[in-house]
Amino acid sequence: MITVIGLGFVGLTTALGFSEKGYRVYGYDIDEKKLNRFKAGEVPFYEPILDKTLQKHSNNNFMMVKNLEDAIKNSEMIFICVGTPSKEDGSVDLSYISEAIKNVLEKICKSQYKVIVIKSTVPPGTTEGIIKPFIESFGFEIGKNIGLTSNPEFLREGYAWEDFMKPDRIVIGEIDNKSGQLIENVYKVFNAPIYRVSLNTAEFIKYLSNTLLATLISYANEQSLIAKSIGSIDIKKAFHILHLDKRWFGEPAAMTSYVYPGCGFGGYCLPKDTKALIKRSKETSYSPKLLESTININESIKDFVVCDVVGKVNKNEKIGILGLAFKPNSDDVRDTPAKAIIQALINKGHKNIIAYDPLAMNNFQETYQLPIVSAASLTSLLSQVKYVVILTSWDEFIENTTIIKEKVVFDYRYLYDLKSSFC
Ligand SMILES: NC(=O)c1ccc[n+]([C@@H]2O[C@H](COP(=O)([O-])OP(=O)(O)OC[C@H]3O[C@@H](n4cnc5c(N)ncnc54)[C@H](O)[C@@H]3O)[C@@H](O)[C@H]2O)c1
Structure with a gap:
């Protein structure tokens, strides 16, 4: 009973x-x-x-x-x-x-x-x-x-x-x-x-669940204030059209992949467009607090990653970075969180860094020319390090969970269950 x-x-x-x-x-x-x-x-x-x-x-x-x-x-x-x-x-x-x-x-x-x-x-x-x-x-x-x-x-x-x-x-x-x-x-x-x-x-x-719903409602309300301050925007129509985005309804790249923690957003569009709308809105009179927080949190999460690694790994240790592209299935490295994180690690004295990315290795090296070593394969990287830091959620890292988990893993894309994570 x-x-x-x-x-x-x-x-x-x-x-x-x-x-x-x-x-x-x-x-x-x-x-x-x-x-x-x-x-x-x-x-x-x-x-x-x-x-x-x-x-x-x-x-x-x-x-x-x-x-x-x-x-x-x-x-x-x-x-x-x-x-x-x-x-x-x-x-x-x-x-x-x-x-x-x-x-x-x-x-x-x-x-x-x-x-x-x-x-x-x-x-x-x-x-x-x-x-x-x-x-x-x-x-x-x-x-x-x-x-x-x-x-x-x-x-x-x-x-x-x-x-x-x-x-x-x-x-x-x-x-x-x-x-x-x-x-x-x-x-x-x-x-x-x-x-x-x-x-x-x-x-x-x-x-x-409840704070997500509250944040989404405030997001929508803030956007309505931005739209009003810019003017001549049909808010009702704009939101109805937003709701047609196929990511609300499932594969491919369903909205759930955006509501998942990681080490920050990057790429060509999200950082640039968020900053641009903040600037445009401020010019007209409304200062969008939620969007400003969005940018601030994106910086803080990278700072957290750096502090976490620096706090737990000795400067002389070799660190293996897994993932350089800003998202999986892409070789785009523009504004990728990996750049800011690796640069900050180097600045803090971690000069022994080796990286592997299934697609973006060359782009990353050519674009940023950081003093890091490229690994030819995942197994090659794993054979050389004790610590790995996951920065992009490539399928290859999920498929090779067992061998990756033999290392001390900083799983900043939350690919593995809690017990395997060093964070
Ligand atoms: N309302 C919702 O939609 C909802 C949904 C999910 C979770 N919750 C959560 O569930 C909980 C209850 O919410 P609710 O909306 O049912 O609240 P409610 O105010 O409708 O009901 C609470 C009941 O508890 C009784 N009560 C208070 N102290 C008592 C005691 N010592 N002994 C016996 N009865 C006592 C009150 O008289 C009241 O009838 C809250 O924590 C709420 O956050 C609410």
Whole structure:
């Protein structure tokens, strides 16, 4: 059996969704008025389908309780779905979570293993760094007499039922395998891909998603301000035409390849055109902050790469650079991040550099004439170095993962999983 604590958009949908899948679910909310409305078959907020589902499952699979005693005693897992509002300084108010967990722990008998599932959105590091010690302060040992997982929710208001019942992915953050497995088993009936990751990764994925959406909206709004300041631009039409770009819809070069970290953008177009639009907009009166940050972050990420390598590799060591082109499947080296990074490494005293690129080797050497050695092949480079720094995501580097991973790898294109990376 399952208990859901906090019956708002997320909690009520979760409780009814599990009920629909055949689980017996207890629901509890601190707000008695809300509970009374539920008992009368009413959903106190607008969310399609939930009212009919509430009426269908109430007192069958879904039981609302005013006292948690029996619910906790009978449940294997307790989903915490209370609010996590912002405080004035931007940090998250965790008091609802701690209140709810305290209420649960006071009713748990330590001889029965139960899993606490944090479904509320909390910043990366919260479950491990704050919630875990909080639970331990009640004398519990995570993984021994209690389980703890994170299970962020991705539903959208207005589509809550549809999103919960047909999830595109289910994320389970865990520290102990037993609780991860229990939660995975519960979700198997949803037939969706299930990803079991660390607690911090699970929490981060939720913020990755929401901050991307927030940034995209601000991007669009900033562009509308740029367009207005330049004048005679049909903003509606321009955005509709932007939406026709085939990269939104998949291969080749789908938009996902742009929403992936690396060591900076380069090439002939992105740096030049971003700078030009900033300049043009400023001439007309609007100073585009997001675009300026875009350029600044592109410089910072290269600085980070250089500091990271310099901090971890001795100046006398030979460094192998993998990738010189600004992107794979191209021999273009104009404004390639590799140029700035190699130049900065040399300036900082790392003069023993050997590089390999499947296509761009000659172009790079002719264009920049840096004091580095060219390797004739990947294997030749690997035979000469202990450290490799990946700067372009060529397929050849993915196909040769095993031999590359024998080296100390600085994987700045995130080709490999975390364990193989030196960063
Ligand atoms: N609303 C969304 O679209 C959405 C989507 C994904 C994730 N989330 C996250 O899920 C969490 C819940 O969001 P929501 O929109 O459902 O919030 P909500 O405000 O609609 O519901 C929270 C419920 O928790 C109850 N509550 C508070 N303290 C409690 C306690 N100690 N014991 C029992 N009940 C208690 C409140 O009375 C309320 O009914 C938040 O962390 C939110 O960021 C929300």
